[in-house]
Amino acid sequence: MLKIKNLELLCLQYPDLVCKYSADGELLSIEGSFLLNRVYGDTVYCKEYSITINVYDNRLPYAKETGNKISEKYPHRYPDGGLCLGVDAEIELTCLENGLFDIEKWFERFVVPYFFSYEYYMDKHQYPFGDRSHGKKGVAEFYMELFNVDSVAKVYKCMRYTLAHKYRGHFLCPCGSKKRIRYCHKTQLYNAQRPEVKSRINKDYLSIKEVCSYEHNI
Amino acid sequence: MSIEQRKMDIVRLIKDLDLPHSMYENAVDKYEALGKRLNDNGLECDIYPQGSFATGTVVRPIKNGEDANYDLDTVVVVHQDKADTSAESIKKTVGDIIAECKRYKKSPTEYDTCWTIDFADENGVGFNIDVVPCVPEDDSTLTRLKEKSSPQTISYVEQSVAITKKTTLTTYEWSTNNPLGYKEWFDEINSPFLKFSRDQRKIMFESRADAAEIEEIPSDEERSSLQIAIQILKRHRDVYFSRLNSDLKPISAIITTLAATVAKNADVNLHPVDLLAFIVEEITSYAGLDIYFESTGEYEQRSLILKHRGEWILNNPVNPEDNLLDSWNQSNGEQKAKAFFGWLKVIKENFMGAFILNDDSRFFSAMCESFGNDFVNQSEIRKSYCPPPKPVFPAKPWRET
Structure with a gap:
């Protein structure tokens, strides 16, 4: 079960949002x-x-706009009206802390910006903060940004290191900069090694491997 | 905020989309100078404003989602007999004289019926003047038009002109039009509304201690509730269709003609927002209904937009040969009709419906949607309706597959 925190804070900030619970008190x-x-x-x-935000046992909350204000033609909308908020790993890395999912942070960092981007895109025909390619390519783009590297191959190396090693600041950085980790990708690698995001990183590692072998023949 | 306050704020908002006073004066100077120049070069003619410039219903246009330069339309009536000249000659003579003028930074651009002179930006906002060359219509055409006119509209026919129409790269034709008659028709309907707003203004002035300090509004720049209601409709249309990225936008002549026709039956003391509600209600109630009364053998007089034997009809009130809904009877016409009535529904539900919302922020949100986000958010009224905005976190949307 996804354990949620800061639900009260979310409802306090947005008083017109109402929580619905099951008979045994589960959100x-x-x-x-x-x-x-x-x-x-x-x-x-x-x-x-x-x-409407649906909360599930074993996946991230799923948000839908229910007032028909998001055009069906918008590229980042699922056919059922679901919002394509962002790469799952980015959401987990931002909102999962000590095994708890910060729903208020998720709303501020992903849901609110989603609507802002939508309006901006509809008015000015461009995204204020950019967008990501659909599917695996977009996931790879996120990791390139996270590790601040310029190729999927480097992402792959960083991820492989993340999964295979414990954090060692004096090791050479897997990105290939020839610097020690503590002077290079310290924060990113440390953050990606947190236990609550490990399964996500592992899953994405496999899909990045696919992108990587397709693009770079590794 | 009370409903009354909200209505007042909307009028304030729309005023900011009207042609500013300095620009109005500048535009008048420019077209009068152009008229003088044409006459000085041997082309005896008169120049008049036409379209929204003449009816006082100009609103700042939107192009590619951004506020753009004003388009001001004028008509140059050349004093020549239609039989003694040709459409090509009139169009080119006017164009040549404009092109020779060194005061204009850019050469005029030729369009089907006009020359467009692009004036340099003035305080970040500029304007273009469209010049439509024409000659008075000939007698045989006038007779034909009179035969087709109703008793109510026959008096306008005398002012009909023959405008030039470029049909291919090298060929020009005459086309009957009546911009001066249209202005007269509109002014007659608008006159009691204008008188009412002038009287109201006078009462307000007299009740104020600083009355002497309040400048008189030049009569051409006064706006009646009818003119403001039309401006609201036009701006709402521009914003609505710009967001849809759609070419189904109804032309201004349809909106102005419908609004003025409905306004004939409206109380002159209505607030512009209430008049707008009345106009939209009337159009939607009667539009497209093929109402035929067997007893009289006539169609219901109040029918504004007719659909007769599958053909959409809205007659130009001063030109019996002009069906303003011609484009609705062409290839994507039904889509245009559907888009038009869909748009009116949005006005009723989202714009008119917003006035009764309890929450000021929600009302403000509806106004942003109605009149353009950037424009409304940068307006004076924002602070009265909405708390200051918080910065947004940057995030990039992503879709799984």
């Missing part, structure tokens, strides 16, 4: 509306959305 979903009132550069959006 099933969060439903209602919220007001996006955010700024980036000179652009402000103040807009209301209806949303």
Whole structure:
């Protein structure tokens, strides 16, 4: 079961969101509306959305916009109205802390920006913070950004190291910079070795391996 | 905020989309200078504003999602008999004189019916002037038009003109139009609305201690509730269709004609927002209904948009040969009709419906959606309706497959 924290904080900040529980008190979903009132550069959006967030046992919460405000033509919307918030690993690395999923952080860091990006894209025909390619390629792009490397092959090496070794700051960095880890990818590698994200990293490692062998014949 | 306050704020908002006073004066200077130049070069003519510039319903346009330069339309009536000249000659003579003028930084661009002069930006906002060359319509055409006109509209026919229409790269034709008659038709309907708003303004002035300090609004720049209602409709249309990225947008002539026709039956003391609600309600109630009364053998007079034997009809009130809905009877016409009525539904539900929302932020949110996000968020009214925005965290959307 996904253990959630900061649910009260989320409901306090967005009082029109209502939690629904099962008979035995387990959180099933969060439903209602919220007001996006955010700024980036000179652009402000103040807009209301209806949303349903389903909470599952063994996967990340799944958010749907329920007021028909997200165009079916938008590239980052699932056919059932689900929101393509971001790469799962990015969400887990950001929101999973000591085995608890910070739902308020998830809402602020992924759900709210999703709607902001959508509005921005519809108005200006570009994404304010960019977007990721669909599927495995997008996952690889995330890891390239996380490890701040310029190739999928380097990502692969960093991930392989993450899974195979304990953190050793004096080791040479797997990215190939010839620097010691503590002076190079210390934070990223340390963060990726946290036990709560290990299974995600392992899963992504296998799919990156596929991308890598396709692109670089490794 | 009360509903009354919200209505007042919407009028304030729309005022910011109107042609600013300095730009209006500048535009008038420019087209008058152009008229003088044409006459000085031996082309005896008069120049008049037409379209929204003439009816006082200009709103700042949106192009590619951004606020763009104003488009101001003028008509140059050359004093020549249609029989003594040709459409090509009139179009080219006017174009040549404009092109020779060194005051214009860019050469005029030729379009099917006009020359467009692109003026340099003024305080970040510029304008283009479209010049439509024409001659007075000939007698046989006038007779034909009169025969087709109703008793209510026959008086406008005299002002009909023959405009030039470029049909291929090298060929030009005449086409009957009546921009001056249209302005007169509109002004007659608008006049009681304008008088009411002028009287209201006077009452307000007299009740204020600083009345002497308040500048009089030049009459061409006064706006009645009808004009403001049309401006609201046009801006809402621009924002709505721009977001849809759609070419199904209804032309301004459809909106202005429908609104003015409905306004004939409206109370002149209605607030612009209430008048707008009345206009939208009337259009949607009667549109597309093929109402035929066997007793009189006539169609219901209140029918605004008719669909007769599968053909959409909205007659130009001053040109009986012009069906403003011609494009609805062409290849993607049904889509245009559907888009038009879909848009009116959105006005009713999302714009009009917002006035009764309890929450000010939600009302403000609906106004952003109606009139353009950046424009409304940068307006003075924001701070009265919405708390300051928080910065957004950057995130990149991603889809699994």
